[in-house]
Structures are given as C-alpha cells and as structure tokens.
Amino acid sequence: MAIAETFTMAMCEYAWTSFRGNAKIWRGAPQGTKWEKRIHPTQKPVKLYMWQLKLFARDGMRILDTHAGSGSLEVACMRQGLKCWGFEIDQTYYEMARRRIEEEAAQVNLFEEGGEYEQSLLEMP
Numbered sequence: 158m159a160i161a162e163t164f165t166m167a168m169c170e171y172a173w174t175s176f177r178g179n180a181k182i183w184r185g186a187p188q189g190t191k192w193e194k195r196i197h198p199t200q201k202p203v204k205l206y207m208w209q210l211k212l213f214a215r216d217g218m219r220i221l222d223t224h225a226g227s228g229s230l231e232v233a234c235m236r237q238g239l240k241c242w243g244f245e246i247d248q249t250y251y252e253m254a255r256r257r258i259e260e261e262a263a264q265v266n267l268f269e270e271g272g273e274y275e276q277s278l279l280e281m282p
C-alpha cells in the first residue's frame with residue numbers, strides 16, 4: 158500500500174540488530190488497515206512484528222517488549238507461539254493493550270481448543 162504524500166509522520170523507519178545479515182525492507186500500511194484497529198499513535202502493524210519474529214526469533218525464546226504501547230508485538234508473539242513479556246507505563250495504553258491481548262487470546266482459543274498461551278503484559282509498580 159502506498160503512503161500518501163500528506164502523511165504527517167516519517168514515511169519509513171530504520172531498525173538495527175546485532176545479527177549478521179544483509180539489509181531487509183518490509184512494506185506495509187503504517188496508518189493501519191480496517192482489519193487492525195489503531196489504539197496507539199505509534200502502533201506498529203502486527204504483520205511487521207510477525208515478519209521480524211520469523212526472521213530472528215527461535216522456538217522457545219521469550220520476547221521482551223519494554224515499551225508495549227498497543228500490544229502489537231505481544232499479539233504477533235501469540236500468533237507465532239512465542240512467549241512474551243510486555244511493559245507499558247501509561248495506564249490508558251496498558252488497559253487498551255491488555256484488552257487487545259485478551260481478545261486475541263479468545264480468538265486463538267476458538268480454533269485451538271486446549272491450547273495454552275502464556276502472555277503477560279506486566280503492570281508497572
């Protein structure tokens with residue numbers, strides 16, 4: 158999906174890793190889609206995180222998200238069977254992300270009866 162010239166935020170973002178490898182480009186819809194409700198101003202698409210996890214995460218890893226925001230990474234981890242700890246300092250975003258994670262868990266459970274998902278969004282003290 159092309160980004161409108163009138164889009165007020167950056168039209169691309171860079172990310173670095175400590176892994177060896179060549180540069181990769183992921184193209185997606187930064188403004189969100191009708192299938193992914195926007196609840197946070199800098200919310201990343203779940204598909205972006207799924208792509209990153211596929212490239213870099215390995216079975217059994219636990220992902221640490223120190224700035225959870227909308228909970229997109231937590232949702233991506235759930236979809237890929239990875240455990241994740243998320244932290245969010247803002248109470249409002251925390252509540253919205255938690256709801257989103259719970260909704261995701263309910264969706265998954267419809268199809269995978271008895272499946273277990275350990276997903277935590279940890280409340281700040």
Ligand SMILES: C[S@@+](CC[C@H](N)C(=O)[O-])C[C@H]1O[C@@H](n2cnc3c(N)ncnc32)[C@H](O)[C@@H]1O
Binds near residue numbers: 223247
């Ligand atoms: C750039 S946003 C993260 C967006 C997220 N990746 C997403 O896809 O929705 C950064 C978030 O970190 C939170 N934050 C800032 N400082 C924090 C801290 N010390 N501990 C936990 N969360 C923090 C902010 O409230 C904000 O929601």
